[in-house]
Amino acid sequence: MVTFKTKEALQNYLHTHRQGNQKIALVPTMGALHDGHISLIKEAQQLADIVVCSIFVNPTQFNDPKDLEKYPRPIESDVKLLSEAGCDILFMPSVEEMYPANEEPWHIDLGRLDSLWEGEKRPGHFQGVTQIVYKLFNLVEPDIACFGQKDFQQVMVIQRLVDLKKLSVHIHICPTIRSKDGLALSSRNMRLSEAGKQKALAIFRALSYIKMHIADESIAKLKQEALNILEDEGEITVEYLAICTARTLEETNHIDAGETYVALAVAWIEGVRLIDNMILT
Ligand code: PAF
Numbered sequence: 655m656v657t658f659k660t661k662e663a664l665q666n667y668l669h670t671h672r673q674g675n676q677k678i679a680l681v682p683t684m685g686a687l688h689d690g691h692i693s694l695i696k697e698a699q700q701l702a703d704i705v706v707c708s709i710f711v712n713p714t715q716f717n718d719p720k721d722l723e724k725y726p727r728p729i730e731s732d733v734k735l736l737s738e739a740g741c742d743i744l745f746m747p748s749v750e751e752m753y754p755a756n757e758e759p760w761h762i763d764l765g766r767l768d769s770l771w772e773g774e775k776r777p778g779h780f781q782g783v784t785q786i787v788y789k790l791f792n793l794v795e796p797d798i799a800c801f802g803q804k805d806f807q808q809v810m811v812i813q814r815l816v817d818l819k820k821l822s823v824h825i826h827i828c829p830t831i832r833s834k835d836g837l838a839l840s841s842r843n844m845r846l847s848e849a850g851k852q853k854a855l856a857i858f859r860a861l862s863y864i865k866m867h868i869a870d871e872s873i874a875k876l877k878q879e880a881l882n883i884l885e886d887e888g889e890i891t892v893e894y895l896a897i898c899t900a901r902t903l904e905e906t907n908h909i910d911a912g913e914t915y916v917a918l919a920v921a922w923i924e925g926v927r928l929i930d931n932m933i934l935t
Contacts, residue, residue: 655733655736655737655740655741655742655743655744656742656743656744657733657743657744657745657746658743658744658745658746659745659746659747659748659751660747660751661747661751661793664706664743664745664793664794665793667743668704668706668743668794668795671704672704676702676703676704677701677702677703677704677797677798678702678703678704678705678706678794678795678796678797678798679698679699679701679702679704679705679706679796679797679798679799679800679826680698680706680707680708680790680791680794680796680798680799680800680823681694681695681698681705681706681707681708681741681799681800682707682708682710682786682787682790682799682801683707683708683709683710684709684710684711684712684725685709685710685711685726685727685728685729685732686725686726686727686728686732686841687709687731687732687735687736688839688840688841689831689839690802690804690830690831690839690840691735691802692735692739693828693831694800694801694802694828695707695736695739695740695741696739697800697826697828698798698800698826699740701798701800701826702796702797702798704742704743705740705741705742705743706741706742706743706744706745706794706796707736707741707743707744707745708744708745708746708747708790708794709729709732709744709745709746710745710746710747710752710786710790711725711727712752712782712783712785712786713749713753713782714753714760714778714781714782714785714786715778715779715780715781715782715783715785715786716779716782717776717777717778717779726841729746745790745793745794752786752789760781760784760785760788761781762781762784762788762815762818763818764780764781764784764811764814764815765814766902766903766904767780767807767810767811767814767902767903768780768781768811770807770903770904771807771894771896771903771918771920772807772808772929773807775893780807780808780811783808783811783812784811784812784815787799787812787815788815788819791816791821791823796823797822797823797824798823798824798825798826799812799823799824799825799826800826800828801825801826801827801828802827802828802830802831803827803828803829803830803931803933804830804838804839804840804929804930804931805929806900806916806918806931807903807918809825809827810900810901810903812825813825830930830931832858833851835855835858836855836858836859836862837851837854837855837857837858838857838858838928838929838930840928840929842926842927842928843926843928845924845925845926846923846924846926847924850923850924850926853887853888853889853890853923854921854923854928856883856884856886856887856890857884857890857919857921857928857930858930859883860880860881860883860884860895860919861880861917861919861930861931861932862932863876863879863880863883864876864877864879864880864897864917864932864934865917865932865934867879868909868915868934868935869909873897873906873907873908873909874907876897877895877896877897880895880917880919881895884921889923889924890921890922890923891921891922891923892919892920892921893920893921893922893927894918894919894920895917895918895919895920895921896917896918896919897915897916897917897934898915898916898917898918899913899914899915900913900914900915900916900933901914903916903918909935913935914933914934914935915933915934915935916931916932916933916934917931917932917934918931919931
């Protein structure tokens with residue numbers, strides 16, 4: 655694996671090493687890598703000839719400067735995991751490299767995707783995400799970019815960025831990696847006790863209930879039953895649970911044939927905010 659810290663060095667390398675019709679896949683990350691990220695690298699390797707992973711803790715997507723400061727940066731183990739996974743190129747720029755002093759202000763019209771669900775909880779977050787992802791797309795010019803389904807709203811936002819800017823990159827959604835009993839992999843799970851992890855399985859059960867019964871129960875009933883599953887577990891605070899049209903993330907009260915729907919859930923257990931989702935149709 656070769657590592658670059660500057661845009662110029664990365665671009666020079668790509669211009670000299672990308673041959674003919676070789677495909678490039680980009681996997682953007684903020685580091686602190688776990689098996690979920692490595693599964694993105696593995697999937698990217700199936701789809702492209704050259705895999706570029708970026709590690710950049712992007713300041714513009716944090717609302718709270720303390721969160722930015724506290725964000726884990728285990729760079730040595732990240733590098734080891736990526737090279738063991740056979741990643742070809744690691745791009746690891748500094749903040750100054752990605753945000754020079756003369757930076758133009760960024761705004762893109764994401765419509766309601768900007769203010770629904772995660773957007774409501776984290777104002778400006780998706781502006782920051784699109785700002786950095788757009789920079790990375792322009793720099794790497796990937797054919798494919800891989801993102802985890804776990805952050806479903808983020809994927810919809812990035813697809814909107816691609817549509818608005820008429821980019822040719824294909825956004826590939828990689829399935830959420832789960833423990834054998836269903837807990838979605840997240841670095842936050844480390845902060846849960848064993849009992850907390852057991853409790854968290856109720857989120858998977860609630861989402862699975864919705865998926866299983868989508869064809870035979872009303873949306874109101876599905877939602878109530880899923881909330882009951884979470885409530886019966888005890889000591890889980892649901893922040894939101896919604897059944898939405900996948901493209902817009904607007905809540906729906908009916909299911910149309912041919913449309914894709916998704917159930918979104920955020921719940922707190924032992925002071926840890928857990929996010930999950932399931933594609934329903
Ligand atoms: O999902 C993430 O880790 C980040 O939001 C991303 C896409 C790398 C942009 O900073």
